[in-house]
Amino acid sequence: MRRFTPVVAVITIAAIQAACAGSGSEPLAPPSASSDTRGQSEVRRIEIHDACDPKTFNATLGAGTCERSGGVKFSSFIEQLTKHQVAPAWRFSPVNLNIRLGQAFSATNLGGETHTFTEVEEYGGGVVPLLNQLSGNPNIAPECAALAPSDFIPKGGSSPPDTPEEAGVEKYQCCIHPWMRMTVTIHGA
Numbered sequence: 001m002r003r004f005t006p007v008v009a010v011i012t013i014a015a016i017q018a019a020c021a022g023s024g025s026e027p028l029a030p031p032s033a034s035s036d037t038r039g040q041s042e043v044r045r046i047e048i049h050d051a052c053d054p055k056t057f058n059a060t061l062g063a064g065t066c067e068r069s070g071g072v073k074f075s076s077f078i079e080q081l082t083k084h085q086v087a088p089a090w091r092f093s094p095v096n097l098n099i100r101l102g103q104a105f106s107a108t109n110l111g112g113e114t115h116t117f118t119e120v121e122e123y124g125g126g127v128v129p130l131l132n133q134l135s136g137n138p139n140i141a142p143e144c145a146a147l148a149p150s151d152f153i154p155k156g157g158s159s160p161p162d163t164p165e166e167a168g169v170e171k172y173q174c175c176i177h178p179w180m181r182m183t184v185t186i187h188g189a
């Protein structure tokens with residue numbers, strides 16, 4: 001059984017602070033219905049959720065890590081990951097999205113922590129080694145190793161709209177919380 005020790009806590013704090021520090025971007029406006037050049041009428045919204053408790057997350061990881069009311073205490077978050085390899089409240093909704101070719105979609109952060117919505121070839125670990133270990137994702141997804149500051153989505157922020165140009169299946173994950181995953185299936189015209 002994996003144990004959460006003071007040494008692990010220090011490593012976790014440093015890694016999460018490094019991942020979230022200096023995201024360098026102001027929250028983007030939530031996506032709204034708009035027309036694109038192919039006549040599609042809306043940007044499909046994906047919601048990013050978490051349930052961090054600001055008192056315990058900020059005490060452990062630093063001020064500003066969690067900005068919301070109430071939630072899951074940091075120790076319970078680590079316990080959930082240790083036992084189940086996921087913290088269920090940290091998720092994308094929906095988990096599977098079906099869209100038409102040319103239809104745009106965007107992810108909006110409704111949680112209290114910073115997240116990413118990163119397209120990956122294959123799911124893998126993210127930028128926080130302890131969260132990778134506890135979630136059973138020891139191998140970092142290459143796309144997560146190449147993040148830019150603009151890839152981090154703060155509370156209330158949104159990813160830029162993505163409009164796929166070919167049919168198929170795309171995979172997305174959070175590169176901070178690597179169990180947060182979804183697929184987008186793009187159907188032809």
